[in-house]
Structure formats: structure tokens, C-alpha cells
Amino acid sequence: MWDYSEKVIEHYRNPRNVGKLDDADAIGIAGSLACGDQLKIYLKIKNNIVVDAKFQTFGCGSAVASSSILTEMIIGKSLDEVKKITNKDIADQLGGLPPEKMHCSVMGYEALEDALKNYDDYVDLDDLREEPVKEKIICQCFGVTENQIWDAIKHNGLKTVEEVTNFTKAGGACGRCKDAIKDIIDTYYKKQEKEENTSLSPAQKILKISKVIETQIAAELQKDGGDITLVDIDGSKVYVKLRGKCSGCKNAMMTLKGFVENTLKEAVDKNIEVIEVE
Amino acid sequence: MNLIYLDNNATTKVDDAVLSAMMPYFSEQYGNASSIYEFARSASRAVQNARGQMKDFFNAENEKDIIFTSGGSESANLAIRGVLNMNKNKRHIITSKVEHPCVLNLYNQLEKEGYRVDYIGVNSNGELDLEELNEKVNFDTALVSIMFANNETGIIYPIQKVVEIVKSKNKETKVFVDGVQAAGKINIDVQELGVDLLGVSGHKFHAPKGIGALYVNPKTLITPLIIGGHQERGKRAGTENVPYIVGMGVAAGLAKDGLQYEATEVKRLRDKLETNLLKNIYNARLNTGVVNRVPNTTNIGFEYIEGELILLHLSDIGVCASSGSACTSGALEPSHVLRAMNVPFTSIHGSIRFSLSKYTTEKEIDYVIENMPPIIEKLIGISPYQDELAAIKKLKA
Numbered sequence: 001m002w003d004y005s006e007k008v009i010e011h012y013r014n015p016r017n018v019g020k021l022d023d024a025d026a027i028g029i030a031g032s033l034a035c036g037d038q039l040k041i042y043l044k045i046k047n048n049i050v051v052d053a054k055f056q057t058f059g060c061g062s063a064v065a066s067s068s069i070l071t072e073m074i075i076g077k078s079l080d081e082v083k084k085i086t087n088k089d090i091a092d093q094l095g096g097l098p099p100e101k102m103h104c105s106v107m108g109y110e111a112l113e114d115a116l117k118n119y120d121d122y123v124d125l126d127d128l129r130e131e132p133v134k135e136k137i138i139c140q141c142f143g144v145t146e147n148q149i150w151d152a153i154k155h156n157g158l159k160t161v162e163e164v165t166n167f168t169k170a171g172g173a174c175g176r177c178k179d180a181i182k183d184i185i186d187t188y189y190k191k192q193e194k195e196e197n198t199s200l201s202p203a204q205k206i207l208k209i210s211k212v213i214e215t216q217i218a219a220e221l222q223k224d225g226g227d228i229t230l231v232d233i234d235g236s237k238v239y240v241k242l243r244g245k246c247s248g249c250k251n252a253m254m255t256l257k258g259f260v261e262n263t264l265k266e267a268v269d270k271n272i273e274v275i276e277v278e
Numbered sequence: 279m280n281l282i283y284l285d286n287n288a289t290t291k292v293d294d295a296v297l298s299a300m301m302p303y304f305s306e307q308y309g310n311a312s313s314i315y316e317f318a319r320s321a322s323r324a325v326q327n328a329r330g331q332m333k334d335f336f337n338a339e340n341e342k343d344i345i346f347t348s349g350g351s352e353s354a355n356l357a358i359r360g361v362l363n364m365n366k367n368k369r370h371i372i373t374s375k376v377e378h379p380c381v382l383n384l385y386n387q388l389e390k391e392g393y394r395v396d397y398i399g400v401n402s403n404g405e406l407d408l409e410e411l412n413e414k415v416n417f418d419t420a421l422v423s424i425m426f427a428n429n430e431t432g433i434i435y436p437i438q439k440v441v442e443i444v445k446s447k448n449k450e451t452k453v454f455v456d457g458v459q460a461a462g463k464i465n466i467d468v469q470e471l472g473v474d475l476l477g478v479s480g481h482k483f484h485a486p487k488g489i490g491a492l493y494v495n496p497k498t499l500i501t502p503l504i505i506g507g508h509q510e511r512g513k514r515a516g517t518e519n520v521p522y523i524v525g526m527g528v529a530a531g532l533a534k535d536g537l538q539y540e541a542t543e544v545k546r547l548r549d550k551l552e553t554n555l556l557k558n559i560y561n562a563r564l565n566t567g568v569v570n571r572v573p574n575t576t577n578i579g580f581e582y583i584e585g586e587l588i589l590l591h592l593s594d595i596g597v598c599a600s601s602g603s604a605c606t607s608g609a610l611e612p613s614h615v616l617r618a619m620n621v622p623f624t625s626i627h628g629s630i631r632f633s634l635s636k637y638t639t640e641k642e643i644d645y646v647i648e649n650m651p652p653i654i655e656k657l658i659g660i661s662p663y664q665d666e667l668a669a670i671k672k673l674k675a
Binding site: 012013015018019020029033034036037038039040056057058059060061063064141172173 | 582583584585586587590591594603611612623624627659660661662663664
């Protein structure tokens with residue numbers, strides 16, 4: 001049996017705002033019958049305020065609870081506030097969901113997003129996110145798009161394929177898209193790291209360089225009996241003292257320097273130049 | 279609130295007589311059945327006695343044909359790997375699409391190890407495609423494994439016919455039967471069936487969890503899975519689990535005696551439950567054909583509502599059942615058995631399996647018949663498929 005929170009149990013036993021709004025201003029749908037869960041959300045909007053919301057859900061206990069609490073979360077809120085709601089907020093409001101059930105909260109978020117997209121005055125969420133539209137379907141079995149996976153990674157800090165499956169179902173059936181999911185995860189974190197690095201202040205950059213040397217480079221060199229000491233940093237110039245296993249051998253030292261430089265370029269800044277000091 | 283346990287295909291209550299037969303072997307008769315001194319003799323005799331009870335349960339020729347295991351999964355693994363290891367020159371296996379995961383996942387693994395596996399399909403009634411089976415058996419087929427009865431639907435497969443077909447195509451091909459869901463529900467006669475190996479699990483027929491048995495006929499050679507001591511004639515190492523073996527022996531005797539009750543009374547209650555739910559709930563649909571089924575099982579789909587949600591609400595009124603929906607297991611895909619039968623998704627996700635036992639009472643069945651319709655009515659109200667539901671209602675009226 002699932003370890004559902006009190007709040008989840010309370011909501012699937014007594015779901016709030018069940019039904020349909022005949023004069024809805026926006027309707028959003030997420031999920032499908034084949035996948036085993038579908039959520040329809042109806043919004044009544046006046047002067048940019050959600051004045052009423054109702055839902056109909058085909059799904060398990062946590063899907064009903066996610067839908068139910070979502071309607072409670074948005075009624076009375078302005079559209080600007082509603083747009084900020086993520087799946088994580090839904091799960092948090094429910095006092096958490098079992099990892100395998102996180103996709104229920106994602107479905108709530110997607111239905112809401114769909115409803116807002118369908119609302120006339122609405123500005124495309126993708127523009128707000130400043131991220132490219134990625135409607136390419138990654139998981140054929142559950143019809144999960146690249147964009148949905150990207151969002152789930154972003155909002156929940158997902159790191160593994162298994163986590164992505166728990167949150168979006170992608171990869172949960174035939175598993176053929178697992179490589180593609182891994183690629184999206186890698187791309188996301190590479191992109192994030194790049195963004196972090198371009199906005200690094202000089203002090204942050206120094207800290208980052210010394211951290212990379214300490215955790216990645218020194219550890220690697222020490223395996224072979226070598227070592228590295230950071231001497232100074234001046235802009236993009238990094239002065240280090242190197243000690244290789246075959247210190248004195250010029251070729252070996254060149255290779256070593258190349259390894260250090262490439263690692264720092266990759267991790268911190270592509271303009272970094274490593275200078276060896278005696 | 280009383281507990282109404284209708285999930286006996288998952289596990290069963292240990293019979294009081296079984297438990298009391300086991301107790302002395304924890305406290306007084308704790309000897310190792312393999313020791314030679316007088317004190318251990320009663321443990322050794324108890325194991326021997328239980329072996330005899332299992333022999334009778336299977337109607338095997340000889341007590342030596344019985345190997346005690348830890349349960350259904352081990353029995354299946356021992357049988358399948360054991361046969362394949364003894365027939366290294368053959369690389370082909372045939373099974374069905376509706377086997378239990380303990381068998382299917384093993385075959386997936388064997389495919390990775392280089393075996394070719396054919397998965398025989400079923401029709402929408404759940405009946406096995408025997409023609410397909412006939413076509414697939416060839417000189418390279420080491421093993422055919424078909425379950426006796428399906429855990430989700432209760433459908434009984436024609437094992438005797440399967441054996442005839444297989445042996446007529448290739449005498450050397452061995453037939454393993456996963457008998458876990460048949461044990462205690464219908465008669466198992468390995469000689470009449472003509473099977474080479476058949477596995478059962480004690481906890482499905484009122485013995486405790488953690489004990490099972492594998493029947494291996496004398497003409498079938500297998501290698502052990504667990505290597506170690508000489509127990510079970512070298513086929514399964516490990517100190518004999520005396521109290522559990524004793525318990526399963528007693529349970530097997532009781533089960534054999536209770537088959538008539540299963541076939542009449544348990545079946546009557548199952549049919550009553552099934553008929554009334556189908557009659558009183560408009561979106562209810564029988565997920566199997568009215569084919570040969572074990573007497574205790576029914577699988578009903580409640581269209582356009584989801585199984586886990588039904589189970590949670592049943593649990594709130596004290597009723598235990600199970601579902602083939604994707605959500606209940608943590609797997610994201612719904613029942614492979616119902617999908618193999620082409621049951622529509624609208625019904626698979628809302629499928630509920632009730633499985634009764636000798637302890638199920640008429641009062642309990644009446645309680646479910648009375649209390650389930652309002653639950654379904656409430657959940658129908660939440661469904662986004664109101665138009666489709668209205669159409670079914672009209673059709674049924």
C-alpha cells in the first residue's frame with residue numbers, strides 16, 4: 001500500500017470542487033485514458049482573478065487529491081499568482097507524494113498550464129520561461145514531450161532517469177527512450193552550469209576554480225602519485241605548481257598541464273589558461 | 279468495521295490446524311532433520327510425512343519426486359534453470375504472454391543470456407492459442423512453460439492438451455507448469471496431466487509464506503539452483519525448514535479434502551458476487567469470457583474509473599481486493615494479462631479482482647454487493663468521461 005499523507009487521504013476521500021463549469025472561461029486537459037490518468041480542469045476568470053475552479057479526474061488516489069487541492073490553491077488567486085504554481089507546489093501542499101506518484105502532481109500542473117494557454121488574454125508560458133518550445137515527443141508509450149521532461153527536471157531538480165520516470169512516466173513502459181531522457185538531463189545540467197559560470201563574479205570564479213582543482217583534478221593526479229597546488233589566479237590565468245609521477249619528463253608534464261587546463265575550461269570558463277610555475 | 283478479505287490470490291490466512299501442527303517444531307522438536315541422533319528423528323519423520331502429503335496432493339508416483347522450496351518463485355526458477363542447464367544444446371523456450379511476472383521476468387533474463395523465447399498469445403476470452411503453440415515447438419525447444427490457472431483472471435489453461443501437443447512434436451521437450459494459482463482451488467494430478475515439472479506455493483492454500491514445492495517427474499533431470507548440502511537429494515541445498523514443511527503438508531491435505539467445497543460453495547459465492555455487481559453497476563464489465571475458471575476468482579472492470587481509487591475506497595469500508603490498474607503496483611503499465619486479452623483500456627485501468635477462500639461468508643459477499651454500488655456511483659461523479667458513461671448507461675438500460 002502507498003504511504004499517502006493524511007492530506008492526500010483526506011482529499012481523495014472528500015474531493016473538493018468536483019464537476020464541470022458550464023460557463024468556464026478556460027478548460028485544460030492533461031493525461032489520457034490509455035495512460036491511466038486524465039485530468040480536466042475548468043476555470044472561471046473575472047478581472048484576472050480565478051473566481052471558480054472545478055475538476056474531473058480519471059486516476060488514482062493521488063491524482064484525485066492533486067486535482068482537488070489544485071482547485072483550492074487557485075480559487076481567489078490572480079492569474080499572475082496562478083502562473084507561478086508548479087507541480088512541486090501541488091505536491092508540497094499535499095504534504096508530499098510517494099516518488100512513484102509525483103507524476104500526478106505534474107499532471108495537475110500540465111492541466112493548469114493547458115487551461116491558461118487556452119485562455120484568451122494569456123501570454124504563452126514558454127515565453128515567460130525564456131526557454132525554447134520543445135514539443136518533440138520523447139516517450140512514445142506515454143506521449144511525454146521533451147518540454148514536459150525539461151520542466152520536471154527544472155522544477156524538481158531531478159538528476160536520474162528513474163526520477164524523471166517517477167515524475168513524468170516517461171521511460172516507464174518499454175524503456176526505449178531512457179537514453180534520450182539521459183541526454184535531456186545532461187543537456188539541462190550542462191546548460192545550467194554554463195549559465196552559472198557566465199554570471200560568475202570574480203570572487204565566485206576563484207572559488208569555483210579552486211574547488212574544481214581540489215575535487216576533480218587533484219584527486220585524479222593523486223591516483224597516479226602526482227599532485228597540484230594552486231598558486232595564484234589573475235583573471236583567466238591560473239598559476240599552478242604541478243608534480244607528476246615522472247617529474248622532470250617534459251612530455252609527461254605537457255600532458256598533465258593539458259589535462260588540468262581542459263578540465264578547468266570545461267568546468268569553469270573556456271578562456272582559462274593554465275600557467276605552470278616552478 | 280470487520281475485515282472482508284477478498285484477495286486470496288495474493289495470499290491466504292494460515293489455517294489454524296496448519297499453525298498448530300507447526301508449533302511443536304519451533305519449540306520442542308527443533309532438531310535438524312539431517313542429524314542422526316534419536317532427538318532429530320521426529321523432525322526427519324515429519325519432513326518425510328509432509329513429503330508424502332505433497333505426493334498425494336500432486337498424485338505423484340513417488341515421494342522422491344517432491345522438492346521443498348521457499349515458494350512459487352523459487353520453484354519456477356529451479357524448474358526452468360534446472361531443465362535448461364541439463365539441456366545445454368537446446369536454446370528455444372515457449373511460454374505464454376499471461377504468465378506470472380516471476381516466470382516472465384526470468385524469461386526476459388534468459389533472452390538476454392541468448393535463449394530464444396516465444397510468447398504464446400490468448401484470445402479475448404483469455405483462452406490460449408494452441409495452434410500457435412503447435413507451430414512453435416521444434417527440435418530445439420528445451421522447455422515449454424504454461425501456467426495452470428491465471429492469477430488475475432482465474433482462467434484455467436488446458437495443460438493436458440498442451441502436454442499432448444508438445445510431446446507429439448518433440449518428445450524431449452520438457453513441460454513446466456506454474457501451478458501456484460491452481461493449488462487448493464482445483465485438483466492437480468500430475469500423472470493425468472502428463473507434466474514434467476509443476477510448482478506450487480504454500481501461502482496460496484492456507485500454509486504460511488516462505489514455503490513451496492516443486493514436482494519433478496523421475497524422467498526429468500535438473501541441476502540445483504542453490505548449491506550446498508545434500509538436502510532434497512542434492513536438488514536444493516539448505517537445512518530443511520521443518521515447521522513450514524510440516525505446515526504445508528497439513529495444508530495440502532486440507533486443500534485436497536476441500537476441493538469439493540471450493541467447486542460448490544466458494545463458486546456459488548463468487549458467482550453471486552459477480553452476477554450482482556454486473557447487474558447493479560452499469561459500468562461494470564466482466565473482463566474474462568465465461569470460460570473455465572478457478573472457482574474463487576472474478577475480474578471485473580469498472581469502466582472510466584480508476585482501479586486504485588476503487589481499492590482505496592473499498593479499503594475504507596474494510597474490503598480487500600486488488601487491481602490490474604497501472605497505479606496500484608508502482609509499475610506504470612497496466613496488467614499485461616488483460617492487455618494480452620485485448621481488454622479495452624477503459625476497463626483495464628478500472629479492473630478489480632476479487633478472490634474468495636473457504637473463509638469467505640455469505641454475509642461478507644452480501645456486504646460487498648450492497649456497499650460497492652454507492653462507491654462506484656461516487657467515483658463515476660469524478661470521472662471526466664461523463665458522455666461515455668452516459669452512453670454505457672443508456673446501452674445497459
